[in-house]
Amino acid sequence: MNSSFESLYTSCSVQTESTSLLHNGQPPRPAAYHTHAQPTSQHQRLCRSQPMHILAVRRLQEEDQQYRTSSLPAIPNPFPELCSPASSPTLSSGSFPQCQPSGKYVRDPFNTHREHSGEGKYQQFSKTGNETYEDGMGKVVEIPADMTARDLCQFLVYKNHCVDDNSWALVEHHPALGLERCLEDHELVVQVQASMTSESKFLFRKNYAKYEFFKNPLNFFPEQMVALCQETSGTIPPSQLLQNFLNSSSCPEIQGYLYVKEMGRKSWKKLYVFLRRSGLYFSTKGTSKEPRHLQLLADLEDSNVFTVITGRKLHNAPTDFKFCIKPNKVRNEVKELRMLCAEDEQSRTCWMTAFRLFKYGILLYQNYKIPQQRKTLLSHFSAPVRSVSENSLVAMDFSGRIGRVIDNPVEAQSAAMEEGHAWRKRSQRMNILGSPSPLHASSLSGVIHRTQLWFHGRLSREESHKMINQQGRVDGMFLLRDSQSNPKAFVLTLCHHQKIKHFQILLCEEDGQMFLSLDDGATKFTDLIQLVEFYVLNRGVLPCKLKHPCTTVAL
Template sequence: QVIKVYSEDDTSRALEVPSDITARDVCQLLILKNHYVDDHSWTLFEQLTHTGLGRAIEDHELVMEVQSNWVMEEETKLYFRKNYAKYEFFKNPLSFFPDHMISFPSETNAALSHSGILQMFLSSSTYPEIHGYLHAKEQGKKSWKKLYFLLRRSGLYFSTKGTSKEPRHLQFFCEFSNRDMYMSLTGKKISGAPTNYGFCFKPNKSGGTRDLKQLCADDEQSRTCWMTAIRLLKYGMQLYQNYMQPYQGRSGCSPLNITPMRSISENSLVAMDFSGHRSRIIENPTEALSVAVEEGLAWRRRGCLRLNSHGSPIAMSNMAIHRSQSWFHHKISREEAQRLILQHGLVDGVFLVRDSQSNPKTFVLSLSHGLKIKHFQIVPLEDDGKLFYTLDDGHTRFTDLIQLVEFYQLNKGVLPCKLKHYCARIAL
């Protein structure tokens, strides 16, 4: 069987694969073929171009089975990209389920621990109830209605009488065994939804987009809570096994007592001192920072002097030094930046740098924090004939954008968190 996989820059690669290949196997194949580093965040996405819907295909799903459910009129593509939020709820469940949206069975101790919440979600006998308001698109109409929804083990329900949970007031909305859940990637544009936080359920056999059950939340936290709870309800223990697979065989990994491996980017940021007879790791963070800044400045001083065709040195401009960096995205809009970060997962520290559309001479750092995407303007400053870049009105200055990004990867400074994972447009 041949499948075609696209990357963020719309280059594609055809792969010949066995019929029982899983999404994780396809990712492993592409990692090997392209010599990428495997940090366990690579994901296969299914994207419906016309309706602006997308979903991360779960690692255990059979890719040929997913493709066999595609319908001709809907242009559907497979994308290979990173999704840092894929298993984030196993590491930090408390931030995914706000108190006002979740209630536990009455016999449960009110103060549940980190692992207690997960064990309850993964248990086959109990299941926490998720509840709150959602906007639902009325079947066969263009209008949306705000209703009080409840998620139970048997499916998703809404109340016909305010926030009443009495069985006589609850009406069945849908269950998930024969439906896949998609996120709206285009906000209100295509669906005419009242907010930008849409998601929906599509039959995974027939019917295509005609039988969509469309919902939208009032904010990102609410959408993330509903979608995470529904994933856990649908896949249960299988999801936990997918998360644990890369760590299998590592000592001390007992269920729900995992110390996740440090990310590749964190492992690469080890400060070394090679000035003596023997190299040493610099443990003191203050010393490490000053060494890093000094090294960076020395490298730039050497790098900014190049020989011209006549053999005399010429000074290179720092203006375009960032163009070659994976985190820099030339001429993309605010909306495109938000979509890219959303697709890479709303984990604290996911970022990219782009040109500002409103002010051609400035740049913008787009950063995910607290399930929101924030934008910070990077302003060029001229002082004593030299050009600097700053995020904080000139208090901290950098000779180029690379230096700025490297600084905020080590220090949060004026930002809400450090820069951790960058959104890259990879080519296949």
């Protein structure tokens, strides 16, 4: 199945800007004009030879009119045989490439918002897109009309020197409606931007849960919510479950109760709902599936599913697990939105994931496999190859007057371990600032964690939930913060099975030395960095290992 997708992706080539360097910063002159140039004084000739600022071609073209009246003589052409007019001894305007509107990426150095009428369109991004609080500043990027969301994320990762772990996403954000959704990798950014208002914007941030359902489908599709039109006995294996969603000839469906908001009103009704490839339906008679009892709630073809980021009070929602189906033609009309509420986070994720699978089908699987295929291809070319000299290396013992080759493998292994212990002791003696003082080491361990991206200081419980929700509720997503109830303690916030849990990290004393522990002193650590590194490798008392740090990186 994987081999059929190898040739489906064509990466968007990133063009680099080039500006022609003109002699003395002057724009090209027509040959006829320079032929009749008047002689100038010696003072003018001296001024003309002064160093001048080299301007871009576009700037020079805008100022071309004022330079046309200048009395400066023509600049001699050092290569007259290369000019278009063979008889022209000077550089004419036809010798330089014209500045045409293109699809090159342009970063606005002043962070100003401009309009552009060329082929490319400017898109606005949050300057700190993956931070919890947006500061209103933005970056303007000019992109070609055929650029996809994946290509734009790759470009932003490159421009902002981010780690390319295939977890970055472009988020469509509507502050007036309180809605967000991650763009699919194959979507054209310009087409999505065309349906957005001036207040809407794109956010650039991480989303680890985008394709997590391909890895752990059973966590996303509870057995009681998945059914086939042809009733089958027994449970459906995970591989068959995803194939049913991806295969357009099959007809699976998601079923269950949802709170549905009435159009134009604040009242909600609890209905039994069915999600199929043809649309979202509700039953007018209990849980009946008969066609005469089903009514259409929303169409999948011309709509997208969004997460509602506003509180419950705004829409008088019965639960916190809200989502919305927004028609593409809707801009700011709240009354045209189909607001829905699930009972819990798992069921909400199931409905939203199934909506994406029914709408895009096999395209989602192709988007999921492309980074893996690229990674495999790059690892094939970048795999280190041992040279002949490396293969001929042997273990040596230099403890005596002369060195000797260690032939015994057991002795060679013990020598390597001994050298490793000696190196570790030397590195422990030399701390970061070069001071061996134990007082300095203890004070450093109390603040060194604040330099880590996974530590967020005095972050509240609600804000930590919001950050994890933004970057995806996947197993192992975590962050650390100061405890609000105990000023001398810390809190580990961890996501497991789409539920967010909090674990308090307490101080414990032993032999006059302070340690940090998650399990009442059974496992002790001198600082939070050691604690995180331990639970990255070991589950311990936690429900799962620490895997994805929830970070806020300013772009």
